[in-house]
Amino acid sequence: MSEPVLEARGLTKRYGRVVALDNADFDLRENEILGVIGDNGAGKSTLIKALCGAVVPDGGEIRLGGKTVSFRSPLEARLAGIETVYQDLALSPALSIADNMFLGRELRKPGIMGSVFRGLDRTKMQKIAREKLSELGLMTIQNINQAVETLSGGQRQGVAVARAAAFGSRVVIMDEPTAALGVKESRRVLELMLDVKRRGLPIVLISHNMPHVFEVADRIHIHRLGKRIAVINPRDFSMSDAVAIMTGAMKPPAGVEA
Amino acid sequence: MSEPVLEARGLTKRYGRVVALDNADFDLRENEILGVIGDNGAGKSTLIKALCGAVVPDGGEIRLGGKTVSFRSPLEARLAGIETVYQDLALSPALSIADNMFLGRELRKPGIMGSVFRGLDRTKMQKIAREKLSELGLMTIQNINQAVETLSGGQRQGVAVARAAAFGSRVVIMDEPTAALGVKESRRVLELMLDVKRRGLPIVLISHNMPHVFEVADRIHIHRLGKRIAVINPRDFSMSDAVAIMTGAMKPPAGVEA
Amino acid sequence: QDIVGLITKTEGNPFFVKMREGAEAKAKELGLELRTFAGDFDGDNESQIAAIESLIAAGAKGFAIVPSDSSAIVPTIQQARDAGLLVIVLDTPLDPMDAADATFATDNRQAGRLIGQWAAGTLGDKAADAKIAFLDLATNQPTVDYLRDQGFMEGFGIDVKDPNKYGDEDDARICGHEVTAGSEEGGVTAMETLLQRCPDINVVYAINEPAAAGGYQALQAAGVENVLIVAVDGGCPGVQNVKDGIIGATAQQYPLDMASLAMEAIAKFAKDGTKPEVDPKLGFYDTGARLVTDKPVAGVESIDTAEGAKLCWG
Amino acid sequence: MSDDATGSATAERGLGNASHGVASFDEDAPSPLRRIQQFFHQNPTAIPAIILIVAVVIFAFVTGGKFFGALNLSLILAQVTLIALLGTAQTLVIITAGIDLSVGAIMVLSSIIMGKLAVDYQVPVVLAFPIGLLTGLLCGLANGILVTALKLPPFIVTLGTWSIYGALITLVSNAATIRSQALDQFAPFLKSMGARIPVGGGAFLMYGSILMIAVAALVWYMLSRTAFGRHVYAIGDDSNAARLSGIQVNHTLVGVYAIAGLLCGIAGWVLIGRVGAVSPLGNQTANLDAITAVVIGGTSLFGGRGSIVGTLFGALIVGVFDSGLSLTGVDPLWRQLTVGALIIIAVAIDQWIRRVSA
């Protein structure tokens, strides 16, 4: 068992009277795809939002590469190398694909135009964006300067996934990346994930699609009522057992209990 | 083959330069669940929006129970007995569950309070809403006056589905009702659909989840590039063939070609 | 301590600031407790009604008011008088004037007449083919606006038609009327507009000195020389402008006098119930308007800018 | 079912005896501050009420009780009547995520039409009065039609019509005031809303205030007890969802603007009573005051949330501050400054309380 890259202990988060995270733990190891499954409202999205700085947990500890971190904004997590595809995508509809890919990490022109006049190097950003999108074989975008709002739901999802895959340097987190996608498009995202994994990055995949999770995940984190109740190996458990544990129909067997 | 309840011929709809519907046909028969599948952006949502008055098609004809209809607003379709669960739900977040269920068809108090003062019979609406929700066995709502925005995504989907199921008198249309739902919640929606079918109503189910479609559908309408390219019987075709037809990998075999 | 009130149109205008200073000084001297109020903008009747109501509620002995809406405030003033308060109207007479116990004001029509006569006298024969631009106050023509404007026309020798309304005249010498809101900015834009209509303007009437200064600025910028500018008010910057030859003549008013006279009258009324006397012919106590100019014209009484500067306000 | 549709079916075998309980969490005792916040979150109209009470108490102390004089309290009510009426109209529009900058102009225009017809043209008041109200209704209707038929932003439409109605005011009235005596002679009815009923101790109630409360109650009933009201909220919440739910969005919106116009017409009637004359001047700031009352009352400018009761409290808060500060003898200039600061503070408190997840 390798050392965890990203690890959390005792995370809690409360929204008014709802406890979204109730002393939750989390471990992500080097070079693995970690599936996260759980009922609607189990707190999966809140968990990963806490990990990537989008919400500040009320309590608990997060360690990245063994060092305790405490992100106060998504920017800080990103600077630490954690990239996230949010369930609701987090794209700016009126901005172009290239603008969205580089949002918050724009490249400036070389020389005085960039350092003094802070001019954006749009040509370079467009080139890189086009490269990243086609390198990932995700889609054939005709015009990289198209506004994201003119893309179909599937294409948007593609941009968000490509952004995370292209820029993640430590961890990539994907919250239901295939929910709105068709069969063909989902397949491409799964392939992309395996691709990213081959590049050596660990991935967190949250999904309600059991076949998808069981296909690509190396380990599966089962979330229930705001906490991790088990971590299973998909080779040792059947889908129905995982669902049974997830919904509370079955007690997590000893050994995998978290 | 029974007479179609809802039928469309040659529907077209254009958004600027995008042709979302390109001479599309559609048939829904009595007492069946019709699955509609297709790639992202194939025009499925546009098709059903045209059927239920949410968009006015540029051309084509729609017949309900043999009579030509032309809905200029969702209200007209609803008055004709067509209820729809939209992909983006169409609930008013700040209104209560009961208000949402009766939105646009509120009950008035009996007597002068209702006829002259147009007072709402809130008690009755709450009672019916609670009945409908529990009769459909969909969920245990604690408070029927809770604002919809305080519900989880799954619960919201439940309200939308329950509303359509409760009030549809001719046709119920559901656009990806399980996309955001977990395994357990999805199962309940599928059961609900079979339930509605037993009550004698035909249902249109749009979904990217092939196993779900193949499980409940009596016939499957395959949509591609803005038109219906085939209608298949799920008992005669395998899922992989359906996907192949849908993505254009395989030509629709003679006989099912639309 | 007896309570007295002072209600002005707005807060931001130096004319009212001076008036308040005058009232404050006098009230202190007489041992009165002064409450001051102002509207939010010129024409804000509602705030003045509320101010009168609070003064009645506070049991004030009387108050002085510069009415924003000289006829619409009348019913409320009647209420105050019915409640036993002495009401003195300053600067802008009520419509009807006798709705107040007394009015201490400048005769605005007379002030206009003075500058009209002076302009006509200065031009002499050339008055017959003058080109006159009017920098007025607002599109809805409040009382001061038409009184000064029509007074000027009378003095200049223009047939005013309806004396309570401007814009209905057909004298060819009139280039046009534009509104300025009484501010420099408004004066600049209005003058620019009028200059386009008649590039040969040689007389400018302005509702007040800020509008006149704005008009001058626009004329200067357009390189138009030798224009006779007249205004009303007599504020210190205005008098200074007369001295510098920017404005030819201005009719000076005395807001400090109005306010302190009013305070004295109310103090007297509080003591023994006597009400102030007013000029029976005019119907109000004229605090006077004097023409300030360094180029006097025969037949028009005037003072020079040195004296004007001594008497000026703000 | 096709033979290979096994994925979901097998996964769901595990559902057999899934727990059907609703998720429940232990809740530890919240801090008192948090508890107060929660109370207000559940009773949002309580916030402006509390702010109001606190302000009243403070002023009562500072002014040595003078503030609490029966007469003074009556005066505040009379003084906020117009703003409360316009605020009621504005609330309706703002709940639909719109805004109406023309309310003040409609009010004045209606009052002028009534007065002008009755006095200058000697039209019997039974005709002149309803025509005046109708003017308000039509002005509102025009706003509503422009907003829905041309799909223009309400801000632009009412900015334009504000200008237009403003010009009409001057044109129709010829910039002349109709005097109190003339009204007494030809149409005393138009002045009736300004009459005061003494209620003892120097206190009084203006008829107009009673009318305002009645109108507000009616609008409250309409918003919270009728289908129309539900539709108004639904449109402001998400107009697309409302349309898909089968609501006639355009009809409802036109109705809202027309009703708002009618309320402005009624405000015009009260204006005549309050002023005692019909004047074309003034009320330039009435729009902003009304919007301020609405926002302080907790109605969201983004639509979908808000209440008439909140607006009434909002209007009272501004009135109380204004009156309290003037009773403490604060100079008008400082008063302007303080009211500006108080608006910000009042809304800041409101926001803090609403942020239940803070």
Add this chain to the structure above:
Amino acid sequence: MSDDATGSATAERGLGNASHGVASFDEDAPSPLRRIQQFFHQNPTAIPAIILIVAVVIFAFVTGGKFFGALNLSLILAQVTLIALLGTAQTLVIITAGIDLSVGAIMVLSSIIMGKLAVDYQVPVVLAFPIGLLTGLLCGLANGILVTALKLPPFIVTLGTWSIYGALITLVSNAATIRSQALDQFAPFLKSMGARIPVGGGAFLMYGSILMIAVAALVWYMLSRTAFGRHVYAIGDDSNAARLSGIQVNHTLVGVYAIAGLLCGIAGWVLIGRVGAVSPLGNQTANLDAITAVVIGGTSLFGGRGSIVGTLFGALIVGVFDSGLSLTGVDPLWRQLTVGALIIIAVAIDQWIRRVSA
């Protein structure tokens, strides 16, 4: 992989040789009207430009060419300079889905601080001038901090600060004007923006107009060519998405309000030049005029879309209408009415064109 994870796998066997082509549809020739609409949809700033050109041509005819006089065109440019500057500031704020009601007040306050220090306190102009600009910046900063730190709606914050800055104007200036001559004596530099460069044929260019164009160009560059600009649009588009994308939303917002304040300070300088004096009066309608210019220029009040170029055109459109109507000899009252109607018409055309799916 678990043995029963077969569902999706089997379904996807069909993907083997799925077509990878992009959907393409045959497009029949659109009607000319539709084609025009499409052109404008792709070039949104062309709309106000066209409206402007049409207006100019019409007025040129109606006024018999007078409108086209070099002087007249120069004057229009001079007259819209202030509104264009305030509109530029307002555009920045509105793109973030905010609004700044205090721009006019900040402009006047800055001009008074500069003038007062230089003339009454005889502070050297090299100090007085930057302090004046700093005042604008600080006022904007205060707005920004209130909006972000207290999370208040910008409408309320700037409504409050408008009141406060307005009171400060009177307090600081003591309601007194600083005369042209006094400025000439102590700080002629403050008047410099009003100077005109003749460009032949009676036409001229005011220094202030040149400054305005330079400032607008700078802000245009900032919005469209720097990361800051991208962030401003992203925040207006969806501030939550922007935050999740790693943008420092609060920093950026504070920056926007502060820059807007600074621009108002610069406008204050131009105001001194244009008026030739420092006056606390006037500019009550400057806010509304600036917002009108922004909206006519096609910037959405809901944020995320808009451009500086559009705002300049918007300001010019209002200026052209005003000037054209006054040259045709239309009475100011009818002008008010017509401008109101024209605002609605201009935006209606704009909306029609933008509605590509109409």
